[in-house]
Amino acid sequence: MQIPSIKIKYSFNKETEIFLDFLHHPQFPQHRNMIFRAFKELKIAFNKKNGLEEKLIIKNFIKNFRKKHNYKIKKIINQSKKLLKQNSKKALVRLGLLTDYQWLKNENYYAFPTILPFSPYKKNIFFFSILGAIYNNKQHNILFVSIHEISHFIVYKTLKKFYDKKISLKKESFYFLKEILAPVIMNQKPLQSLLKIRNYLGNPFLRYIFIINKNKKIQITTFFQRIYEKARYGGKMDFKQILEIMALLIFSIENELIKKNKIWNQYGNDLINNKTAFKKYCQPIKIEAPEQLFNRSNRRSGRC
């Protein structure tokens, strides 16, 4: 098996760009609030901009913040490098086996440390937040972030390779699909022990989304995790078949997910403080008989 490398790199310009992107991201309006909640002084600087260019404000802010925490940042980067050296190959082998993914020879990943309070990705580059570690808060380590992000690349590439044009998901649905699959894969035994996690539900917006199936209410990540396990270990399906089932299930509830996404975009982490919106968000989504999809996939693979 070809195993890619994960290299830690840093670019001041890239970090500035990603800050600017997420201050004005059309798909993720809550990320602006997350940035301002993490950096009150940046919010103040933005409020009294005085015609100063945003880019300049961000540049100065990042420069000063990094200077102030320079010692800590260096230490975190060294620890992260060590952790990747020790465990990244092992984790990637396990991720590859759980997703039947074959890496190409020159497929490698670059991890950019960022002080942003979240970890976005772009193609084979992902940013990993070191903000929590700087403040000594509990935070996911580089190995955890890498496997989460790389699972997104794998989902994207597998969908593109096998189902391009056949399954057309709206961007919100694809977002749900990949964010659900990350914890589903990471919670599987071979990875869970290495990543030191238990019942990881994924990004916070998933925590309060529920599915109703056969009169049972179940959190959405857990629901899809059971599907993965049933298909994988019971049905002996490969990952592309499982992905088809999941994509079709997501597609069948697309409109409901878009509604949830709208609510989350409006309230974000404040959602639980808003009774009416929270109640609406928690209302379970009905999914009918996923078994039919299992049969469908079996039939298809039987024919090939």
Ligand SMILES: [Zn+2]
């Ligand atoms: Zn993610």
